[in-house]
Each structure stands twice: as C-alpha cells, then as structure tokens.
Amino acid sequence: MKKFSYKSLFDVTQNIFEKIGLPPDEAYQAADILLQAELRNIPTHGLMRMPEYINLWKTKRITVKPDFKIIRQTPSTALVDGGKGFGLVTGPKAMKIAIEKAKNAGTGWVAVRNTYHYGIAGYYAMMALEHDMIGISMTNANPLVAPTFGLTGMLGTNPIAVAVPTKNQPPFVADFATAPVARGKLDVMVEKGLDAPEGVLQDKYGHPTTNAAALREGGALKTLGGDPERGGHKGFCLTAIVDILTAVLPGANFGPTVVPTLGYVKDKKNSEDKGIGHFFGAIRIDAFQTAEEFKEYMDEWITTFRKAETIPGKERVIIPGDPERESEKEKLKNGIELSPKTLKSLLEITSEFGLNFPEQ
C-alpha cells in the first residue's frame, strides 16, 4: 500500500469538499474528521467514504448549503434539523451546542435529524475533553443488524462513543459499533478469502454462517453477544436504545426505515427521507466534583486497569483509546497508507474535479 503524509491528504480532502461547494471552514472541518479516522486507524470511516459522500451530493440527497436549524430547546437540550447537510458539518455544530448548554446547565444534549454519515463517533465525544467535560456521541446507520430472532437487518451498527477527561493519563476514549464485527472488517475477510468468526452472522434464511460475504447476500449481522444464551438480547437492547435516542427522539428515519446508502441494502420501506439521526451529550465534570478531584480519580481508574494481571499470552489490558492514540503518533510520523481501492477512487474524484493528487 502507498503512504502519504497527513498534511497532503488533509489538503486534498479539504480541496475536494471546497470544490463541491462547502465553505472553506466547513471543508476544513469535514477533512479534519476524515483524517482523524485515518490517523486513528479506522480507515472504514476515513477517505474510503469519499465516493459515497460525493455520490450523495451528486444525487442531491445531501446539500452543501443546508438550512441548519434549532427547532426546539430547553436549558440543557436542543433539537436540531440538519437540513440534509453533511453529518461531517452538522455533527460538530450540534456537539458545540451541547457543550455550550453544559456550560450553563451542567449538561447539554442535542438530537439531530435530517443528517447523514458523520464519520467516527469518537471525534465528537473528544470535542468535550478540552472543556473538562465527558463527551458522548451516537448515530444510527444503514440497517444491517437483525434483532434477536429477527430474519433481516433492521438496525444499524449504531456506534457509541464516550470520552472522559484525565489528569496525567491520556483520556479514556471508547468508540465502538454496537454490532459484534465492523462491516469494514468483514469486507477485508472477503478480500482475503477468510471465514468470519462463528456466532456473528446469519444467512438470508436466518441460519448461522461464517460466510464473510453474508451481508451482500441477503444475510445480517447478529447483535453484540450473538445468541441469547451469550447475551445477544442485551446487544439488541443496546443497539435499539441508540436507534431510539438518535432517530425516534429527533424524528429521523429509524432502524429499517433508514434510506440506505449502501448499494446492497434493500430500501425496505420506500421511506420519506428524514435522514439518519445523531445524539450528542456533554457532561460538565465540575457539576459533580471539582475537575481536579475527578481527573485524579479517573487516572487511578486507568492505572488500575492498565496494570491488571492478564490471561496467558496477553501482555496488557488495553485501555479504550490507547491503540488509536498509538496509531495517530505512528502515522503522523510515517504517513498514512491508503488501500488500492481508496487510492483509485480518490484519483478519479480529483481528476474529475481538476485537482492535484499528492505525490507519495
């Protein structure tokens, strides 16, 4: 795979977004989120997504001049209509509102409808850290996950991210899809001819399968936990809660009514397109304890788990956020690899728009 510098990929990404009409500050913001995904080694939410974004813009499902509106608010909440803008632009604006609300009310909670894919959930949660707040971010997505005992994908892989400030330790940043395996990881298994692990997929008849291509062939992901004897119904509860907070609460498309952006997901409901939904939260630490007290105690939490005894063959308990931060450091130094497919699509897009693509 070819490697490119962070700066060069950032610039070309910003240029693409400017070319389709985003104002420079918004193009910068959108590029920052995609490049954070690359640095944090979550390429499924990075530049790989560019063709999908461009396609949504070309087919006029997304506009670069959305009417972003606060529809309703209270001291600690806001309902935002994203006006069919990019999630990468709407999301940061909405999270900033949550942070501002928290400054006055102790916490801030913003639900968003009429928005689209917003990149990595963790980006938004981490926005709260510099304000000494716990940040929370969730979104719904294309229906790929079957509810417990259900035959077809009816829920998104609906991620949850929570970022927690610390004193001397690096922050705790959990950012995870609530499904057992990421769609992108299944794609990699298909490319490599590997089987998927047992217990995470079912085929179009509802039978367990290890066929990593099951989603493309009418199958579905199981919920986190898999079968009920291993707690899969709890995974269903979790993914459902994210769907309710992100979509039912703001009035976006929920579960199977989400208008798909993936070619192989059937549009089951011919729904009115109200976009997907996001839910953001900011909790001011000093609403509960002094930031100093809390951050020291959080450091103690992290070091307690970091130095935990491990099972045979494993060196350490991994603190959420550690691998991503290590990746960020490495890629800033050594450059970012792009898969051949992502590179090809970026070359096509830049060529179409008359933009230069960086040398390696």
Added chain:
Amino acid sequence: MKKFSYKSLFDVTQNIFEKIGLPPDEAYQAADILLQAELRNIPTHGLMRMPEYINLWKTKRITVKPDFKIIRQTPSTALVDGGKGFGLVTGPKAMKIAIEKAKNAGTGWVAVRNTYHYGIAGYYAMMALEHDMIGISMTNANPLVAPTFGLTGMLGTNPIAVAVPTKNQPPFVADFATAPVARGKLDVMVEKGLDAPEGVLQDKYGHPTTNAAALREGGALKTLGGDPERGGHKGFCLTAIVDILTAVLPGANFGPTVVPTLGYVKDKKNSEDKGIGHFFGAIRIDAFQTAEEFKEYMDEWITTFRKAETIPGKERVIIPGDPERESEKEKLKNGIELSPKTLKSLLEITSEFGLNFPEQ
C-alpha cells in the same frame, strides 16, 4: 416451589424493613422495588436478596437513618451522597431529583455515592414514564467481570436500564446486565448440574471454561461479546462506561475497589468503603418533540419490530419489556413462587424478628 400472593409477600417485606428501623414510607418503597423484581420474573434481584440486605445492616455497612445529602448541583445535575443508606431508599429519592431537574432544565442527571445494591435497574428508569420522560438508570456492583485480556473479575455486571414512553403500545423497557450471563442464572446451572455456554466464562488461570461454578472457584465472567473477534472489547467499553458514570463521577468505589457483598469475592484492595454508585437520567420528551408526536413515532418503532420476519423456529421478535410485563400479569393473578432457599431464609428472618410469615 410454593406460591404466595403478591400482597402477602409485599406486607411481610415491608414489615421486615420496618422492623430493622426504616420509616414506614421507606419500608414501603423498598418492598415495592423487591416485589416488582419478583413480579417481573427477576428473582435474583427480589426477595432472594433479603439475607444480604439484613447482613449489611447487621454489620453496620448500611444504616437505616442515612444522612442523604445533595453535595453539589446545577440546573440539570446533582451529586448525591447516600450516607450509606439502602440503595432501595436512596435510589428512588435520587431518581425523583433527576425528574424534578428535567421539568425545568429539559433533562436531569443524578450521580450517587455511598449507596448499596438498589434492586432492579428498570424500576428507576420506569419512574420517568408517567412524566412523559425517558428514564435511564445504571449501577456498578461486585467485581465479577474480567476486562478483555484481564485475568480476574474487575468490573461489576453493571446493568443499564432505559424506559421509553409510548402511546397505545406498552412502554419500551430495556433492563440488562452488561455481562453476557447473569450470576443468578449461573447459580441455577450449578444447582441443575448443567454446563455454562461456551464463551462466557474463564477459570482462575484465564482459560475458557464451561464450568458454571467458575466464579466461586476464582474465575471470572467475560464481557458481553466474549472474545475480541466477537466484539468482547466492545462489551468491556460498555461495562467500563457504566463504572465510570456510576462510580468515578460521584466518587464511589469503582471496579475492583468495590467492597464485596458476596462471600466468594475477595476484597482485593482493602478499600475505604465509599459504597457503590448509581447514575440516573430523565429526558423530557417535549424538550425534543411534542410528547404526542414522539409517542406515536415510538409506537411505530415498536410495531415495526414486533411484526418483523423471524428466523426458523422463533415466533416473534421480543420487544424489551414484553416478557416482564407478561410475567407481572401472570404472577399478580396466580401468585409468586419462591425458591426453597429464598423461602427458608425469609422464614428464618421473620422468625428472628417475631414476624408472621404468610400462609400459602
């Protein structure tokens, strides 16, 4: 197993709590939570717990005259010190504060320290329903769950409950431990000589095991999802987030520093006893949409999943809250069964306190 009427068990439970010195209204409140667990078929959080509660009172870890205090507050938040009172008394008071905060600020969030086992998480979440609010409830607990790659139990089975109001449908009530299998279910497997499912337990050496007695023999529960290839690290994130919100945020004992109430859990840290912690939330629906609009849309969510196509051999997708509500109806009519062990312990307690135990 013997069956008793709801009313007779309620009365004897209230009598026991009054006998140890709780004021009548608080004894009524505590009995209501335990009996709700019985009705909802969660006996592991019902009368089975009475010996543990009595023991905590006898050993003076719990007081019946706690100094319940709001330590800090903002328009949408409060930090509560439970003063080492029963979670069954402190919990409802704290959740009421969250609901009152939400009336004015749109949402209310209350973190509690110096408190103990609070029964079923769902009870508190459901308190929000009559106010047209979404209710949220979490707690930490005895450390039984090993973090991903960890050798020993360092986290509780830390439950999350979320209750969502509806119009004509019964409410959505998710109430689930974030570990793959409940401790009580493992106890039942031991009694019946059954193996535990694969992928949910490890022995004291960290090796996978299906020995249902593993927890009593120095082993630990895995996180929801099991091994990382099936998303177990996401389960770790989830259980960790509950620990941080319920314990680090209010300053209670977190993870492995929780002073155990189970005989077979070693007190690893000889910690100062700051109790366990709870975290409660109330979200006013009409902070986002009119309650009417939301409840109709939530009904649509529920009916969409209720009528979903199912996998072979399964009749329906189960909506969170359905089985518990069906159980409640049945037990109110036909009575509540007590296991021989629970019955024996209740007979001992009532005998000790000179109370009558109801006829069958």
